[in-house]
Amino acid sequence: KQEVTQIPAALSVPEGENLVLNCSFTDSAIYNLQWFRQDPGKGLTSLLLIQSSQREQTSGRLNASLDKSSGRSTLYIAASQPGDSATYLCAVSDNNDMRFGAGTRLTVKP
């Protein structure tokens, strides 16, 4: 059974810092991996989708990498801003279901 872990559970940084969020999974036979942003009380917003054949994806200040063999993904946020404050979730999919990590709660202080 796939298990997804996110570290750290919470992170607080000053504005402007670059930061890395980590996601690990136990079964490397995945279809894809996604990173999401969750604002309090709102639905998830998809940030980046990495197919199993890909190593990384980039969107603006965000870069996500995938290392299937080691069961790891990282989300890199450059030049963080207070508006980046949210909970970040990763999720892995195989052909049957999707498993979510518990999330990392990010606070970017002005």
Next chain:
Amino acid sequence: GAVVSQHPSRVICKSGTSVKIECRSLDFQATTMFWYRQFPKQSLMLMATSNEGSKATYEQGVEKDKFLINHASLTLSTLTVTSAHPEDSSFYICSATGQGKSLDEQFFGPGTRLTVL
């Protein structure tokens, strides 16, 4: 923790039929439930937000008359795909948050894979 269930986990139906998917919060009262879908090789996308006792709020591009959402109780929300067609084949997943839970927390169901023939 909190548990959210979905039923059925898989469904295969003929084109033109309607399919109902249930999402239940088993050990907490879900004041808000979210419905998502994921097409093959695409991102999971939010379809609608459902608050108990009120009409669902649909995301742009999601047909409210085709995807009927009912959230009549604090533990159950249903998504009905009406007159399903092959292009509706997708993975549908719900999540819930609610009483006693942080607004930062969403609890996800296991998903329902719909195949329309």
